[in-house]
Amino acid sequence: MIELFNNLFFDHTLRTVALGAGALGIVSGALGSFAVLRRQSLLGDAISHAALPGIALAFLLTGNKSALVLLSGAAIAGAIATWLVTNIAGLTRVKYDSALGIILSVFFGFGLVLLTYIQKQPNANQAGLEKYLFGQAAAIVEKDVLIMAGLGLVALFLLFLFWKEFKLLSFDRDFGTTMGYPMALIDFVLTTLLVLAIVIGLQTVGVVLMSAMLIAPAVAARQWTDNLAIMVLLAAFFGALAGVSGTVASSTISRMPAGPAIVVAVSFLVVLSILFAPRRGVIWQRGRDYLLRQRFRALGGKKDV
Amino acid sequence: MPTNALDVSDLTVAYKEKPVLWDIDLTVPPAVLLAVIGPNGAGKTTLIKSILGLIPTVAGSVRIYGRPYKEQRKQVAYVPQRGTVDWDFPTSVLDVVTMGLYGTLGWLKRPGKKEKKLAMEALEMVAMQDYAHRQISQLSGGQQQRVFLARALVQQAEIYFMDEPFQGVDAMTEKAILRLLKDLRSAGKTVIVVHHDLQTVPEYFDWVTLLNTRLVANGPMEEVFTEANLEKAYGGRFMQLKATARALP
Ligand SMILES: Nc1ncnc2c1ncn2[C@@H]1O[C@H](COP(=O)(O)OP(=O)(O)OP(=O)(O)O)[C@@H](O)[C@H]1O
Ligand SMILES: [Mg+2]
Numbered sequence: 001m002i003e004l005f006n007n008l009f010f011d012h013t014l015r016t017v018a019l020g021a022g023a024l025g026i027v028s029g030a031l032g033s034f035a036v037l038r039r040q041s042l043l044g045d046a047i048s049h050a051a052l053p054g055i056a057l058a059f060l061l062t063g064n065k066s067a068l069v070l071l072s073g074a075a076i077a078g079a080i081a082t083w084l085v086t087n088i089a090g091l092t093r094v095k096y097d098s099a100l101g102i103i104l105s106v107f108f109g110f111g112l113v114l115l116t117y118i119q120k121q122p123n124a125n126q127a128g129l130e131k132y133l134f135g136q137a138a139a140i141v142e143k144d145v146l147i148m149a150g151l152g153l154v155a156l157f158l159l160f161l162f163w164k165e166f167k168l169l170s171f172d173r174d175f176g177t178t179m180g181y182p183m184a185l186i187d188f189v190l191t192t193l194l195v196l197a198i199v200i201g202l203q204t205v206g207v208v209l210m211s212a213m214l215i216a217p218a219v220a221a222r223q224w225t226d227n228l229a230i231m232v233l234l235a236a237f238f239g240a241l242a243g244v245s246g247t248v249a250s251s252t253i254s255r256m257p258a259g260p261a262i263v264v265a266v267s268f269l270v271v272l273s274i275l276f277a278p279r280r281g282v283i284w285q286r287g288r289d290y291l292l293r294q295r296f297r298a299l300g301g302k303k304d305v
Numbered sequence: 306m307p308t309n310a311l312d313v314s315d316l317t318v319a320y321k322e323k324p325v326l327w328d329i330d331l332t333v334p335p336a337v338l339l340a341v342i343g344p345n346g347a348g349k350t351t352l353i354k355s356i357l358g359l360i361p362t363v364a365g366s367v368r369i370y371g372r373p374y375k376e377q378r379k380q381v382a383y384v385p386q387r388g389t390v391d392w393d394f395p396t397s398v399l400d401v402v403t404m405g406l407y408g409t410l411g412w413l414k415r416p417g418k419k420e421k422k423l424a425m426e427a428l429e430m431v432a433m434q435d436y437a438h439r440q441i442s443q444l445s446g447g448q449q450q451r452v453f454l455a456r457a458l459v460q461q462a463e464i465y466f467m468d469e470p471f472q473g474v475d476a477m478t479e480k481a482i483l484r485l486l487k488d489l490r491s492a493g494k495t496v497i498v499v500h501h502d503l504q505t506v507p508e509y510f511d512w513v514t515l516l517n518t519r520l521v522a523n524g525p526m527e528e529v530f531t532e533a534n535l536e537k538a539y540g541g542r543f544m545q546l547k548a549t550a551r552a553l554p
Contacts, residue, residue, distance in 0.1 A: 037391075037394060037395070039391075161413060162413070163415075164407060164410075164413070164414075164415060164416075165412070165413075167396070167404075168404060168407055170394070171390060171391070171394050171396065171401070171404070172385070172389070172390050172404070174354075174357075174359050174383075174385060174389065175383060175385065175404065175456075176407070177357075177358065177359055178357045178358070178359070178378065178381060178383045179378060179407055179408030179460075180378045180408060181407070181408075222395065225395065226395045226396075226397075226440035226442075227395055227396070227397075228394075228395045228396055231395050
């Protein structure tokens with residue numbers, strides 16, 4: 001245990017990776033809260049899967065493998081996917097969830113095709129893109145962490161700045177419109193921040209598992225509080241906790257990749273929260289039902305009610 | 306001639322290709338309590354939403370107190386149907402009512418002490434002050450309705466649009482809400498209410514708009530709330546309703 005903490009503080013690589021994963025957890029937890037409350041969990045999944053062809057195309061067009069270039073491609077592809085989902089649902093008879101499913105699989109499939117094509121190129125530079133599938137935290141260097149932290153700070157600052165507007169959008173969009181707020185614009189900004197949060201996580205967690213980092217911390221946090229601000233803070237904390245502990249776990253278990261370890265850690269938090277949270281937790285509710293029934297019976301009530 | 310509270314002209318709305326409202330012309334004088342009635346699917350909700358710019362219109366214009374709606378947003382308050390929001394949203398009663406002040410607050414400014422105080426006063430008007438710090442999921446349907454009313458009251462508007470504010474509330478709450486609406490009218494406000502219970506229309510309201518895709522009639526209660534007009538709006542269903550009403554004790 002002590003050795004573990006020593007490593008976390010003094011092992012440069014581990015510290016870098018843990019910092020990156022922690023930053024990713026904070027940002028995805030905070031923004032994921034809004035996605036969950038707006039019932040857009042699946043949009044996050046579609047956006048992150050849709051990032052894959054963006055990454056591949058960015059590499060094919062520029063021949064450059066730097067994170068900034070590839071993640072820009074990811075962001076653009078994510079934005080296009082979001083735009084398509086909204087318009088397919090709005091302009092055709094296709095339902096929103098079907099539109100999500102179509103875009104997710106079409107983009108992801110196309111991404112896989114491009115990835116295969118790139119790997120078949122007789123070019124020494126081609127290897128390494130497949131790490132964006134499940135993430136490769138170990139390959140993260142200081143510069144990547146700086147990019148992640150920079151983007152994350154921007155996202156969190158905008159979230160703080162437009163807090164009131166985002167809350168209005170999430171609770172009662174029409175009411176906001178009647179007060180004169182441009183709700184479509186506010187929606188656009190919030191969704192852009194969601195894309196940003198996803199892009200931040202792609203190197204560590206990868207396109208396949210990224211949506212878990214958006215949904216799971218928020219779902220866990222919702223169990224413990226009825227206050228939006230506390231929920232967002234708690235989700236950020238859970239995200240960071242999972243990020244750091246997943247990284248540490250993967251460093252102690254050989255051949256254990258960090259991305260999946262982080263997702264397992266965050267799932268663990270969800271299970272704990274769903275079971276044990278006061279009031280909303282399963283055990284609490286079962287216990288309360290049991291006590292009520294006992295009291296009712298003590299008052300001489302019938303057994304089956 | 307005094308300005309009308311509401312002037313709607315040539316309003317036509319269609320979802321996909323099917324017209325839902327057809328060429329509606331509607332004028333409403335100030336300080337009336339108006340019931341919008343018509344059968345299910347008549348377009349009552351659509352009328353209110355299109356007046357408020359919440360759904361795109363094919364044609365038509367809306368003026369509030371003589372000026373285009375877009376310039377008059379601060380004069381307008383809206384009480385949506387209760388079921389349109391997620392009542393499990395993590396927020397408190399007071400917080401929801403405070404949202405009614407976001408329009409006057411403007412961008413980026415946070416509600417402070419003054420806003421909280423105004424919201425509390427609105428909650429007192431609907432007798433919900435004891436619930437101010439409750440989470441909104443712990444409210445009954447009638448309490449939710451009163452929270453939405455308080456959110457509209459805090460807007461300090463001149464004209465109120467309410468979509469079925471009596472839906473699913475008990476008799477006591479209904480009377481309390483009615484009292485509130487009548488007070489608003491006495492204070493010179495115009496209150497437009499989508500209403501379903503034909504029996505209570507003459508007792509509650511003084512102005513009626515009968516709707517069934519087209520405007521059937523619009524005017525003072527005694528002129529417009531006639532059997533002939535009701536039959537025009539409700540068709541065969543009105544006769545059934547009447548028979549049912551007679552069968553009741
Ligand atoms: N989002 C929508 N897309 C397509 N059609 C719709 C939509 N909303 C309403 N409609 C249709 O428009 C018509 C009018 O609906 P509206 O909700 O305005 O009726 P209403 O008078 O409020 O009915 P109710 O008494 O049931 O509330 C209905 O035929 C309905 O099927
Ligand atoms: Mg309706």
